[in-house]
Amino acid sequence: MKIKISDNVLLIVGKDRGKSGKVIRVDQKRKKIAVEKLNLITKHIKKTKTSKGDKVRYETFFDVSNAMILCPHCSKPARVEYKTEGKTKSRICKLCKESVDQKFDSSAIKSKKTKKQS
Numbered sequence: 001m002k003i004k005i006s007d008n009v010l011l012i013v014g015k016d017r018g019k020s021g022k023v024i025r026v027d028q029k030r031k032k033i034a035v036e037k038l039n040l041i042t043k044h045i046k047k048t049k050t051s052k053g054d055k056v057r058y059e060t061f062f063d064v065s066n067a068m069i070l071c072p073h074c075s076k077p078a079r080v081e082y083k084t085e086g087k088t089k090s091r092i093c094k095l096c097k098e099s100v101d102q103k104f105d106s107s108a109i110k111s112k113k114t115k116k117q118s
């Protein structure tokens with residue numbers, strides 16, 4: 001699956017077609033993604049003795065094939081291919097040949113690649 005958390009994607013099918021947003025959840029096994037503020041459903045929480053009941057809106061998963069990565073360089077929905085350079089595997093936009101990986105993420109989310117202060 002080529003889409004990762006915090007990618008910007010464009011929806012190409014469904015009621016939110018044409019809209020774009022940031023990927024907030026990824027289900028690798030089922031090949032599904034959830035995008036911020038898209039494909040929202042409202043869930044009603046029943047009134048109980050302890051809570052007064054509420055409505056929550058949250059993003060539901062949809063099939064990854066319904067979305068395309070928006071390339072941060074050419075701002076177009078792009079097909080991506082993998083490029084391996086040494087030990088790093090990066091995703092490349094087929095249109096502009098630039099990496100679609102957002103560099104600030106790898107350091108923020110995964111702390112394995114920490115900057116060496118020399």
Ligand SMILES: [Zn+2]
Nearest residue numbers: 071074093096
């Ligand atoms: Zn591009």
